[in-house]
Amino acid sequence: MPARIEGHAILRGPRAEIDASQTAVEQxxxxxxxxxxxxxxxxxxxxxxxxxxxxxxxxxxPDGQVDFRWSVDGDEARFDVRDQGEGxxxxxVPDPTDDDNLEIPSGRGIMLMKAYMSEVEYRxxxxxxxxxxxxxxxx
Amino acid sequence: xxxxxxxxxxSAVNDVVRxxxxxxxxxxxxxxxxxxxxxxxxxEPMTAPKVLMCFGVVEHLSSAALxxxxxxxxxxxxxxxxxxxxxxxxxxxxxxxxxxxxKHFSIDESAEAALKALA
Numbered sequence: 001m002p003a004r005i006e007g008h009a010i011l012r013g014p015r016a017e018i019d020a021s022q023t024a025v026e027q028x029x030x031x032x033x034x035x036x037x038x039x040x041x042x043x044x045x046x047x048x049x050x051x052x053x054x055x056x057x058x059x060x061x062p063d064g065q066v067d068f069r070w071s072v073d074g075d076e077a078r079f080d081v082r083d084q085g086e087g088x089x090x091x092x093v094p095d096p097t098d099d100d101n102l103e104i105p106s107g108r109g110i111m112l113m114k115a116y117m118s119e120v121e122y123r124x125x126x127x128x129x130x131x132x133x134x135x136x137x138x139x
Numbered sequence: 140x141x142x143x144x145x146x147x148x149x150s151a152v153n154d155v156v157r158x159x160x161x162x163x164x165x166x167x168x169x170x171x172x173x174x175x176x177x178x179x180x181x182x183e184p185m186t187a188p189k190v191l192m193c194f195g196v197v198e199h200l201s202s203a204a205l206x207x208x209x210x211x212x213x214x215x216x217x218x219x220x221x222x223x224x225x226x227x228x229x230x231x232x233x234x235x236x237x238x239x240x241x242k243h244f245s246i247d248e249s250a251e252a253a254l255k256a257l258a
Binding site: 055107109 | 166167168169199201202203205206207209210213230234237238239240242243
């Protein structure tokens, strides 16, 4: 089994930066034997996390950056996403699965992250997201 | 047959507008916005449109893409039409179930089944 693989990127917004980070994570997970389900789950959760940080987190931050750190070993993949915004209260986001909210086009990113990752934690003041995917989750 | 977008293949099957995605990933915000605009432009002049959206090649889609689907569904309903989704891979279908959007959309396993339902 290869050693733990780590990565770090500063994301400013262009799509190519997100794609490059996603590819690096996928390659590391593949090296550590994560399966198709795991790759799908992490790709989806990371997509939501990184786009949320760039689009919503740094919305009012001119030239804002997102600090993205990750590590993958044989047991788990860990992700830290920090934007430069003032944060938010994730508990204040309406439940998109309520019947009254089903027709609202936005607001599903956080619930998808929680559904697909083993751990999802927004740290105060809400501009630092920590996520973990454990291989055993879907083994 | 019309080809309104490089990201979509739009065709007519009898009185049904069939929309096939051509990309494996529906993730990029600009692309998603373009897809929404292309579909709206196609449906805008129509009355009570019957629409089939096929996801046969789609392997990944984001919550932003789900949002566009909801917007398209609202437009179709507003016009008195019907939208059905088909050929959704199991992994993507799970996303619809997790978000409970399976209750919001009419989903068929195959394009043939959807076309039959729309007939």
